[in-house]
Amino acid sequence: MVSPLHSNGHAELQRENVVSAFGDLASRPDLRPELLLKLTGKLQTTLDLNQLLEIFFTEMQQAVLVDGMVYQHAELKLRYSIGRQPPHSASYQLQTQKDYMGELVFYRSTRFREHELANIEGLLSTLVFPLRNALRYQEALLAAYRDPLTGAGNRVALDQTLNREIELTKRHQQDLSILMLDLDHFKLINDLYGHATGDEVLKAVVDCIGRCIRQTDMCFRYGGEEFLIMLSNADGAGALRIAERIRMSISDLRFDTDKGPLQVTTSIGCAGMTFEDDKESLLHRADKALYRAKHAGRNRVICDVDEVTVV
Numbered sequence: 001m002v003s004p005l006h007s008n009g010h011a012e013l014q015r016e017n018v019v020s021a022f023g024d025l026a027s028r029p030d031l032r033p034e035l036l037l038k039l040t041g042k043l044q045t046t047l048d049l050n051q052l053l054e055i056f057f058t059e060m061q062q063a064v065l066v067d068g069m070v071y072q073h074a075e076l077k078l079r080y081s082i083g084r085q086p087p088h089s090a091s092y093q094l095q096t097q098k099d100y101m102g103e104l105v106f107y108r109s110t111r112f113r114e115h116e117l118a119n120i121e122g123l124l125s126t127l128v129f130p131l132r133n134a135l136r137y138q139e140a141l142l143a144a145y146r147d148p149l150t151g152a153g154n155r156v157a158l159d160q161t162l163n164r165e166i167e168l169t170k171r172h173q174q175d176l177s178i179l180m181l182d183l184d185h186f187k188l189i190n191d192l193y194g195h196a197t198g199d200e201v202l203k204a205v206v207d208c209i210g211r212c213i214r215q216t217d218m219c220f221r222y223g224g225e226e227f228l229i230m231l232s233n234a235d236g237a238g239a240l241r242i243a244e245r246i247r248m249s250i251s252d253l254r255f256d257t258d259k260g261p262l263q264v265t266t267s268i269g270c271a272g273m274t275f276e277d278d279k280e281s282l283l284h285r286a287d288k289a290l291y292r293a294k295h296a297g298r299n300r301v302i303c304d305v306d307e308v309t310v311v
């Protein structure tokens with residue numbers, strides 16, 4: 001039965017700007033029961049969101065030919081795209097009575113007919129519960145790898161990601177740099193402004209780092225007020241530029257507290273990977289550079305390679 005799907009989907013001809021409400025569609029799904037059975041069976045074989053959507057996209061072609069499909073869940077920051085995105089589209093908000101499960105948009109170079117849209121809805125009804133399970137699994141995975149206060153990756157995530165990234169970097173002979181960032185005199189901030197303000201600062205710093213780096217770069221909470229930023233495909237000069245951008249953006253943050261305005265500064269150690277490096281040696285060099293930045297007076301970036309200092 002289709003009941004769990006509350007779709008306020010609509011078919012949209014982007015160029016002609018015609019929108020027809022899905023609810024107005026007169027057609028009923030015309031799907032072979034064996035197709036639905038097969039699709040249901042296949043969708044039950046995985047909890048991996050990308051795999052699930054790929055299975056759905058591949059199998060749906062037997063009922064409705066579609067050129068491309070995009071799945072998005074803004075709140076969970078999830079996006080999956082497959083195929084092309086020609087001008088005609090049909091989009092569906094997916095939700096059960098309790099859970100919002102994101103939006104699916106189907107693309108095609110020719111317009112969707114009403115009976116095809118009805119078939120898409122019929123197919124979507126088989127996706128709802130497997131998708132909900134995959135999203136719950138995804139959330140559990142994210143929680144296991146995320147620092148709950150700041151949303152940055154945690155140490156478990158760092159260990160796994162950095163090992164994998166070092167391996168890939170060596171295999172493809174690319175660049176990889178890391179930044180070790182530590183807030184200056186953070187103990188004093190806690191002592192003078194309170195722990196809650198300290199927490200707000202940590203969250204704002206991670207948001208600020210996120211705005212300074214590319215989507216493919218990653219930020220991890222390494223310790224209390226220490227963060228590690230992994231910059232894929234960045235050589236020493238590039239990493240230094242990004243580190244400086246981060247340092248300046250953080251020093252531009254303003255916090256209004258009951259005890260008056262507050263600004264924070266950071267010290268950053270920067271290390272570029274060499275072919276001999278493993279995780280420990282790379283972390284060690286970034287840490288040493290950070291140590292030097294602290295001892296040189298804080299609020300600065302120091303690169304391990306050639307003692308480049310940016311103040």
Ligand SMILES: Nc1nc2c(ncn2[C@@H]2O[C@H](COP(=O)(O)OP(=O)(O)OP(=O)(O)O)[C@@H](O)[C@H]2O)c(=O)[nH]1
Nearest residue numbers: 182183184185186187188190195196198199224225
């Ligand atoms: N508010 C808050 N404080 C934290 C958290 N984790 C660690 N801290 C505090 O961070 C402070 C770190 O202090 P220190 O290691 O002495 O370093 P610092 O005061 O930043 O001095 P420098 O690093 O030398 O500039 C300690 O007071 C910790 O209690 C947290 O999650 N929230």
